[in-house]
Amino acid sequence: MRLSQKSRAEALAFLTAFVTLFVQLLVSRMVPAKLLNNYAFLVISLTMLGFAFSGVILSWRLPWFLNNLADAITSSAALFVLSTVGAAAIFYHADAGTQIAFTRPQFIIDLMHWIPLSLLFAIPFAFCGLILGVLLSSPDLPTRRIYCFDLLGSALGAFTVIPAITHLGVERSVVAACALLLAGAFLLTLPAGRLCRMLTAGATLVLLLSTAFSDRLFEMTYPKGSLLAAAQQHMAIEHVAWDPVARIEVTRIPPPLNPEASPFPSLLGENRIFLTRFKRMLTQNNYAFAYAVDYDGTKESLRGIEETIYSAAYHATSVPLPQVLVIGVGGGFDILTALAFDPADITAVEVNGATVKILTSTYRDYFRKWVDDPRLHLIQGEGRHFLETTDRHFDIIQLSGVDSYSGTPGAAHVFSENYLYTTEAFSRYLSHLRNDGILNMMRLEYARPREMLRALTTAVDALRRAGVKRPADHIMMVTQPDGRFTALLVKRTPFTASEQQRLEGWTLTSRFLRVAASPQLNAQGANMYQVFLSLSDPQQEADFVANYPFDVSPVDDTRPFFFRYSYWWHLFPSEAILWGAIIPVMEYSVIVLMLVISLACVLCIYVPLRYFASHGLRVNHAPRYALYFAGTGLGYLAIEIALLQKFGLFLGHPNYALSVVLAALLLATGLGSLFSDRIVEAFRRVRFVSYVVAAVILAEYGFIFPHLPGLMGLSFWLRAAIVFSLVLPIGACLGIFVPSAIEQMKPTATSFVPWAWGINGIFSVLAPVLSVAFSITWGINALLLAAIPIYLVVGFSLPDTCETIVPSVR
Numbered sequence: 075m076r077l078s079q080k081s082r083a084e085a086l087a088f089l090t091a092f093v094t095l096f097v098q099l100l101v102s103r104m105v106p107a108k109l110l111n112n113y114a115f116l117v118i119s120l121t122m123l124g125f126a127f128s129g130v131i132l133s134w135r136l137p138w139f140l141n142n143l144a145d146a147i148t149s150s151a152a153l154f155v156l157s158t159v160g161a162a163a164i165f166y167h168a169d170a171g172t173q174i175a176f177t178r179p180q181f182i183i184d185l186m187h188w189i190p191l192s193l194l195f196a197i198p199f200a201f202c203g204l205i206l207g208v209l210l211s212s213p214d215l216p217t218r219r220i221y222c223f224d225l226l227g228s229a230l231g232a233f234t235v236i237p238a239i240t241h242l243g244v245e246r247s248v249v250a251a252c253a254l255l256l257a258g259a260f261l262l263t264l265p266a267g268r269l270c271r272m273l274t275a276g277a278t279l280v281l282l283l284s285t286a287f288s289d290r291l292f293e294m295t296y297p298k299g300s301l302l303a304a305a306q307q308h309m310a311i312e313h314v315a316w317d318p319v320a321r322i323e324v325t326r327i328p329p330p331l332n333p334e335a336s337p338f339p340s341l342l343g344e345n346r347i348f349l350t351r352f353k354r355m356l357t358q359n360n361y362a363f364a365y366a367v368d369y370d371g372t373k374e375s376l377r378g379i380e381e382t383i384y385s386a387a388y389h390a391t392s393v394p395l396p397q398v399l400v401i402g403v404g405g406g407f408d409i410l411t412a413l414a415f416d417p418a419d420i421t422a423v424e425v426n427g428a429t430v431k432i433l434t435s436t437y438r439d440y441f442r443k444w445v446d447d448p449r450l451h452l453i454q455g456e457g458r459h460f461l462e463t464t465d466r467h468f469d470i471i472q473l474s475g476v477d478s479y480s481g482t483p484g485a486a487h488v489f490s491e492n493y494l495y496t497t498e499a500f501s502r503y504l505s506h507l508r509n510d511g512i513l514n515m516m517r518l519e520y521a522r523p524r525e526m527l528r529a530l531t532t533a534v535d536a537l538r539r540a541g542v543k544r545p546a547d548h549i550m551m552v553t554q555p556d557g558r559f560t561a562l563l564v565k566r567t568p569f570t571a572s573e574q575q576r577l578e579g580w581t582l583t584s585r586f587l588r589v590a591a592s593p594q595l596n597a598q599g600a601n602m603y604q605v606f607l608s609l610s611d612p613q614q615e616a617d618f619v620a621n622y623p624f625d626v627s628p629v630d631d632t633r634p635f636f637f638r639y640s641y642w643w644h645l646f647p648s649e650a651i652l653w654g655a656i657i658p659v660m661e662y663s664v665i666v667l668m669l670v671i672s673l674a675c676v677l678c679i680y681v682p683l684r685y686f687a688s689h690g691l692r693v694n695h696a697p698r699y700a701l702y703f704a705g706t707g708l709g710y711l712a713i714e715i716a717l718l719q720k721f722g723l724f725l726g727h728p729n730y731a732l733s734v735v736l737a738a739l740l741l742a743t744g745l746g747s748l749f750s751d752r753i754v755e756a757f758r759r760v761r762f763v764s765y766v767v768a769a770v771i772l773a774e775y776g777f778i779f780p781h782l783p784g785l786m787g788l789s790f791w792l793r794a795a796i797v798f799s800l801v802l803p804i805g806a807c808l809g810i811f812v813p814s815a816i817e818q819m820k821p822t823a824t825s826f827v828p829w830a831w832g833i834n835g836i837f838s839v840l841a842p843v844l845s846v847a848f849s850i851t852w853g854i855n856a857l858l859l860a861a862i863p864i865y866l867v868v869g870f871s872l873p874d875t876c877e878t879i880v881p882s883v884r
Contacts, residue, residue, distance in 0.1 A: 091227030129832020130201025225744030348378025364404025711841030746809025764869030
């Protein structure tokens with residue numbers, strides 16, 4: 075192959091970028107299936123170190139790569155295949171340790187345990203980085219077109235990964251992507267080297283074996299103490315299904331189920347006959363769980379479900395034949411609870427397509443009796459978006475632990491943001507309740523309350539925004555005696571004396587339930603819920619939140635990180651009890667990643683410069699170029715993450731953020747790269763493009779984004795078109811920066827292009843970490859606006875063309 079043939083080089087850039095992003099997103103699904111997202115966040119971030127190290131290799135051996143392009147590219151593709159399959163197999167079979175660390179030392183130990191495995195996933199991306207880096211560094215190839223096809227391939231990868239996971243699953247999709255890159259690289263280069271052909275043959279054999287023995291190769295070893303680890307020991311895992319949101323597992327429950335031995339007896343009740351009907355369980359990413367009771371279609375088979383905390387709202391309400399909305403179907407327990415109380419209608423919304431398929435197809439015979447009930451309307455969709463687009467009102471709205479504790483594919487770098495628990499969400503729930511309607515939100519709780527306490531503060535905030543003077547009169551709470559599971563009941567109107575008496579009377583019949591807060595009990599101040607509700611003054615409530623040892627402040631759509639309760643000062647708390655009460659995961663993660671990045675900076679920035687200097691090579695204004703490429707890595711990822719979070723809710727499903735937002739951003743960036751020479755010529759300098767980026771972001775933030783919630787009722791295609799039109803000008807401007815600087819360096823400092831590529835890669839690793847920390851601390855809007863000064867610095871740091879490069883001399 076002669077890589078001066080631009081069409082083949084462009085096809086290689088397109089194909090490599092497609093597979094790179096495609097596989098990275100698949101890795102982002104693999105990891106949460108084994109680890110909680112706290113660890114997945116680190117693993118996914120570290121994979122991008124591969125691109126940084128590819129820059130180091132090219133800085134050292136660029137002439138060899140340029141002189142042996144065909145063999146180098148196909149060999150890199152073959153090594154990508156071998157390392158991807160190998161890293162995945164090792165990760166699946168590796169000792170998983172414990173799923174949850176309960177102490178800080180254990181968290182650090184687990185972190186150190188997983189970082190080496192994390193770095194395994196960086197190896198494949200180093201080989202992709204070699205292919206893209208050598209194509210961008212070649213003086214015979216047009217940088218702007220190569221970079222354009224690189225981004226277009228990435229856009230297609232973002233767009234196709236959702237259907238691939240849905241139809242093939244993650245493991246088969248990884249193998250298919252590897253085969254595509256290997257075949258494409260070989261056919262486009264036709265290498266002649268013997269070693270290259272041997273590597274290609276070996277990679278082909280590995281792919282064939284991976285296809286034939288995928289069940290053995292990708293058999294997961296689950297963390298000790300997790301739900302699936304116990305099920306795996308008893309051969310009880312029946313079915314595994316992939317969905318882009320999460321992986322769903324179906325397991326058998328070995329009889330008998332003993333509520334007294336369960337940490338959550340309030341979910342089970344005491345009826346021994348009913349307990350024998352707990353035959354299966356659905357888990358999501360080996361953590362969030364839902365019981366799947368064997369229901370034969372008769373009310374007699376549900377006798378006992380009225381003892382569980384799921385039925386709290388039905389005992390409180392006086393509405394006959396209630397209209398019910400269930401958000402998060404799982405195994406159907408909330409639906410069966412509703413059926414036990416003779417509802418007029420049940421609307422059930424489930425975000426996970428794999429769950430819906432299990433209920434309606436794979437296990438249809440098991441779930442048929444309630445799935446086919448004419449009163450049930452099962453909808454696949456996101457609960458918040460459903461409420462934004464319907465005008466229906468309900469007597470009971472129920473959410474039972476709705477989350478997966480994992481980032482969505484479109485937001486793999488964030489800690490479990492969830493728009494179901496924000497103030498805006500509570501306001502939407504209240505607006506869809508009838509006058510006597512009840513919202514029942516149930517979740518796990520800690521010994522020192524924080525999770526349901528934050529739900530309570532958010533509900534009070536929503537009630538105050540609705541004009542309610544005494545929110546405490548509108549709220550009741552039911553918990554287990556040990557407080558480990560809690561139900562929050564909220565009404566638009568105050569709870570009546572009879573409703574309070576009915577709920578109190580019901581809990582008195584159970585050993586596993588008690589009323590934790592009510593208008594009649596709050597004055598006692600017996601627990602933190604009562605203490606907070608007894609304040610009845612916004613300033614006192616704010617003081618309570620500010621002085622509480624955990625972050626339980628109300629969350630909103632700009633900071634939807636409901637599950638983050640830590641502060642930065644929790645790293646070194648003054649109270650000894652807090653050392654064991656909370657692990658500041660985000661804060662520790664940032665520190666660990668900063669240490670890793672610091673080492674990478676030495677290896678990828680300073681060491682190559684010393685190597686160049688020892689060979690008589692230098693580039694003028696090296697610090698300014700380093701700042702330029704570091705800034706583009708930080709700024710681009712900050713904008714990407716902010717837009718993914720910003721538009722995910724607007725589009726109506728977490729998968730759409732990936733398919734529409736990320737694909738549109740990459741496509742627009744590619745088009746900006748293609749025409750970057752004309753745009754820069756029109757603006758005269760790159761720094762003026764920075765002004766345009768700032769102006770566009772400020773204009774959209776100030777004049778368009780505030781109106782998006784009112785447009786959520788539009789059809790999906792109209793909403794997608796709106797998102798694309800908003801992303802297009804931003805992405806087009808962002809596509810100008812990297813190719814313009816590389817084209818400037820190429821003529822007289824070709825050897826420094828891989829160095830710049832590596833710097834961009836390093837700070838692309840750091841960017842998600844800092845973006846998450848920034849977004850959690852100050853909000854998504856602040857993250858988007860923070861990208862403006864970054865790009866202004868980028869624009870000013872690029873030296874003038876005529877003064878930048880000093881010709882390389884020996």
